[in-house]
Amino acid sequence: MMDDKDWAGFKQKLKAKTEIDLDLYKEPQMKRRIGNLVTRAGMDSFCEYFDNAAKNKDDFAAFIEYLTINVSEFFRTPEKFGKLETDVIPDLLKRSPKLNIWSAGCSIGAEPYSLAIIMKEMTPNVRHRILASDLDIEILAKAKRGVYNEGEIKSMSKDRLNKYFTKVDGDKFAVNSDIKSCIEFKRHNLLKDKFENGFDLILCRNVVIYFTEEAKDQLYANFFQALKPGGILFVGATEAILNFRKLGYTSFQPFFYQRPL
Numbered sequence: 001m002m003d004d005k006d007w008a009g010f011k012q013k014l015k016a017k018t019e020i021d022l023d024l025y026k027e028p029q030m031k032r033r034i035g036n037l038v039t040r041a042g043m044d045s046f047c048e049y050f051d052n053a054a055k056n057k058d059d060f061a062a063f064i065e066y067l068t069i070n071v072s073e074f075f076r077t078p079e080k081f082g083k084l085e086t087d088v089i090p091d092l093l094k095r096s097p098k099l100n101i102w103s104a105g106c107s108i109g110a111e112p113y114s115l116a117i118i119m120k121e122m123t124p125n126v127r128h129r130i131l132a133s134d135l136d137i138e139i140l141a142k143a144k145r146g147v148y149n150e151g152e153i154k155s156m157s158k159d160r161l162n163k164y165f166t167k168v169d170g171d172k173f174a175v176n177s178d179i180k181s182c183i184e185f186k187r188h189n190l191l192k193d194k195f196e197n198g199f200d201l202i203l204c205r206n207v208v209i210y211f212t213e214e215a216k217d218q219l220y221a222n223f224f225q226a227l228k229p230g231g232i233l234f235v236g237a238t239e240a241i242l243n244f245r246k247l248g249y250t251s252f253q254p255f256f257y258q259r260p261l
Helices: 004-018 027-040 046-053 057-067 078-095 110-122 137-145 158-164 213-226
Strands: 100-104 129-134 165-168 172-175 183-187 199-204 227-235 250-253 256-258
Touching (some): 004 046, 027 057, 057 137, 078 110, 078 199, 078 227, 078 250, 078 256, 100 110, 110 183, 129 137, 213 227
Parallel strands (some): 100 199, 129 183, 199 227
Antiparallel strands (some): 165 172, 250 256
16 A cells, blocks of 8 residues: 555665655655556555565666656757856856866766866866766766767757767767766765865756755755855756845856855
8 A cells, every 4th residue: 555654664765775865855746756656567555666676676777767857968958058158157267267067966967068068168278177976876877878869969069969979879979088088977965965065166957856945945055055155056947046045145147046256
């Protein structure tokens, strides 16, 4: 039975195995998402589904990918990436010739590789630091491989695709080694692990959709402390921070929030 006791047991099992704490996520939405999986699998309880998935590495990896919503693409929301290129990064480069950038919740790696392409074109002779982190180990492995399908590169210009990618396996595209070498990948739990600091730019986009409001506020407060004065947080197109002033930020542009100088 998918009752409260079953849900509590499922959360405990998940946290023990993966460090994912569902108490920090919106319960109705997560129950609905996972309940759909349980029903499709023809099982009667959350715990039965978990125990069955945990028996098979590939099945469990697919479950975690579904749970953590690993959907991404290069230059996602191109108009916002355009603002990053024309307004945000030039402003940051005025204060620091070498930027410290964090793609938090990097998913399949499309976001940090997009950043690496931008930085290579804007400052071809400068080695910036681009940290890319995610909770999901399997997704990080895919990000490190750097091989993508046509849907994941659909917002890429043809010039950039030809310059920075090599076609492989007929219909896939592999990131060239000079771009791959710009990224430092790391497993990190945004809701649990300690943050580094001293970042000029943090991107956390399309990550917090199922977080509770309390978890979001704590996350954005932690990002604030992780930014340098003048540093900027870039969030997703549906994730405007309505209480940004209360958290200490100023608005640089819509969806870009700055820690004051």
